[in-house]
Every structure is written in structure tokens, then in C-alpha cells.
Amino acid sequence: TGHRSLPDERLEELRDGLRSLLEHIRSTVTAIGAHxxxxxANEGQATLVxxxxxxxxxxxLVAGEAVSLGYALDVPAPxxxxxxxxxxxxxxxxPGRLYHSARARFILDGLREDVQAxxxxxxxxxxxxxxxxxFWDGRPAAGPGGTxxxxxxxxxxxxxxxxxxxxxxxxxxxxxxxxxxxxxTIEGVLPxxxxxxxxxxxxxxxxxxxxxxxxxxxxxxxxxxxxxxALRRLFLGKAFAIGTSVIATPMSMKIPDLPGDCVAAxxxxxxxxxxxxxxxxxxxxxxxxxxx
Numbered sequence: 001t002g003h004r005s006l007p008d009e010r011l012e013e014l015r016d017g018l019r020s021l022l023e024h025i026r027s028t029v030t031a032i033g034a035h036x037x038x039x040x041a042n043e044g045q046a047t048l049v050x051x052x053x054x055x056x057x058x059x060x061l062v063a064g065e066a067v068s069l070g071y072a073l074d075v076p077a078p079x080x081x082x083x084x085x086x087x088x089x090x091x092x093x094x095p096g097r098l099y100h101s102a103r104a105r106f107i108l109d110g111l112r113e114d115v116q117a118x119x120x121x122x123x124x125x126x127x128x129x130x131x132x133x134x135f136w137d138g139r140p141a142a143g144p145g146g147t148x149x150x151x152x153x154x155x156x157x158x159x160x161x162x163x164x165x166x167x168x169x170x171x172x173x174x175x176x177x178x179x180x181x182x183x184x185t186i187e188g189v190l191p192x193x194x195x196x197x198x199x200x201x202x203x204x205x206x207x208x209x210x211x212x213x214x215x216x217x218x219x220x221x222x223x224x225x226x227x228x229x230a231l232r233r234l235f236l237g238k239a240f241a242i243g244t245s246v247i248a249t250p251m252s253m254k255i256p257d258l259p260g261d262c263v264a265a266x267x268x269x270x271x272x273x274x275x276x277x278x279x280x281x282x283x284x285x286x287x288x289x290x291x292x
Contacts, residue, residue, distance in 0.1 A: 001148040002058020002135030006166055012033045014164055017172060017186040018062060021162060022069050024190050032201045039203045049074055051128050053121050054099055058135035063098050063106060072103040076124035078117035118145030126154045137167045160196055
């Protein structure tokens, strides 16, 4: 997201910072995929995607640099851009080549003057982004759907935002959740970008262990933990240790009135679990009296 007009005197500086960011994301993701190729499909080769509505200015700057670095391009648009912009209709122009090379185009049925269409496109950009790159002067939005509104929306949904100040020598800022990193150049925020990518992409227990447990068969462990009997035993083991004092009080407790077969089935299941847990008979007697 960003302004349609970028200052000429800062354009090359902004372009260089953007390119360094995109190159860093590409190299980091490529390295993670190569290191964990056994986990990911396609031998860990990632498809990196730039999401840009291809408006003049910042949108086309990001799309052009991303595509030149091998990123795919997705274009959400508030209306039929080809009909409204002759430059995009011309496949020989730079913007036209970008538009027609897009991996996907999502065209809303809005009008050029339809503010709501721009708001919806901004939401699509945020919803489909792992990072939001914002070329923004830092001022409040001039109207709904402006750059400031999209930045606010991304931060509300915890999408990390890399903010390039378009006016003055302001720092490059990265907002990621509650964390804020500011640096005079893009290199100062790249370590945090690396960490965010690792958190998103490195498989849990990549060193072979998760909190002291081997991770060689996490899939089997995951489904085993969903077994109702195992969960019931786990619950009873915790609940009896905590609730003994409550159960032993004079308070009268009964399960809801249910059809006889449900009650009988519940009683049988509970008694089986109590037997497997080897609970003291005095405790099971109290439990049966209070619950059954």
C-alpha cells in the first residue's frame, strides 16, 4: 500500500530499500525451504507473491521490483483496470506487462469513484499478506481506504508492517505485534524480518525435540491425544487431584436427568476409569454417592 505520488528526489532511495527488503525475504525463505525440504512440498521451493492493486506510484513500484526478483504477482482491483487505464490495457507498456503477467486477478465490480471498492481492495491486500509494505508519509488518511487506513487495518490484524517514510529522512519502521523496530536504513530491520520468517516457516521441533519429546512421530501423537478415552483419563487424573476436597463436602451434586441408557453408559464409563486409575475405595464411594 502507498501513495500514488512519490517524491522524485527520494525515489531511488526508496527503490533501493525496497529491493533490499524483497531480496532478503527471498533469500531467507529460500534458505529455510532448502534446510527443511523434507517437510515442505516441491523440495522446499517457495512461491513468493506480491499482492498489489497496481495503482500508480507505490503499488507499481513494489510490483515491478518484486516481479523482477522472481516473485509472482496477484492483483486485487476495485474495478476493471484495463477499461479505466489505457496504460494497463497496453501489454507493451511497463504497467501493462505487469498486469497481464499476474498469476491471479481479483476484480471487484466497483466504480472508479466508489470509495467502498477501494476499502474492500485494501482489505484483500491485508488478508492475503504475511508482510505489508507501506510507502506512507505518516499523516492521517485523506479519506476511507487511504494508506493510513490500510496500515491501521494491518496492525489491528497483527500483520507486520514495513513502513518506508515517503517524506523527509524519517527512519524505516517495522511494526510487528507489540514490537516496533526503527532504523535509518532497511538493514536495521532485517534481523527482525528474519526472525518473523523463521517463526512462520521453520517447523516446530526442527532440532528433533519439542519440550523434551522426540518429534519423529508428531502426527501419530497428535491423533492419539484426540482419543476420547485418553482425554477422559487425562481429565480424571487432573480433576480428582483438584476436586477431592469439593467432592467430599456435604454439597449435593447430581448429573442432569438423562434417558436411562445415557445415565447407565456414563456410570459404566466412569466406574471403568476409576478402576483403571486405582483410586481408593473410600474416594470412589464418595464420588458415586455425590454424582451417581
